[in-house]
Amino acid sequence: MTDDGILVAQTGDIPDGEAIKIDAALTGTVDDIAIFHDDGQFFALDDTCSHEKASLSDGYIEDGVIECPLHAGKFCLKDGTVLSMPATEDVACHRLIVAGTDIRVVPNPARLA
Ligand code: FES
DSSP states (O other): OOTTOEEEEEGGGSOTTOEEEEOHHHHTBSSOEEEEEETTEEEEEESBOSSSSOBGGGSEEETTEEEOTTTOOEEETTTOOEEETTOOSOOOEEEEEEETTEEEEEOOGGGBO
16 A cells, blocks of 8 residues: 555446445455545545444435434544434544546555454
8 A cells, every 4th residue: 555545446436426335355444445425525434334234335325424224323424423323433434535537545544454
């Protein structure tokens, strides 16, 4: 890995309002990473909900918030802050670099495997 991050996707791979899951084996992190596209902006969080084992990349994106598909806990896309019950803990966020059509992840050092 370099400061330029890890190339994980192209912007066209993720339609607006959707997300993809990047395998932890590619990012060297303890959890898979979900990359979300919300209204022209891209965000990256740990994929696993902090409540139970649900994949946030399967959740519902609206106005900068991801809603968990299992029990509807909500998290801020920008920084992973928990916003609603039943989730009570934040999820980790990761830095993204979008250059042209390339999407690169710079894994959160606290979440490296
Ligand atoms: Fe996400 Fe319960 S697993 S809110």
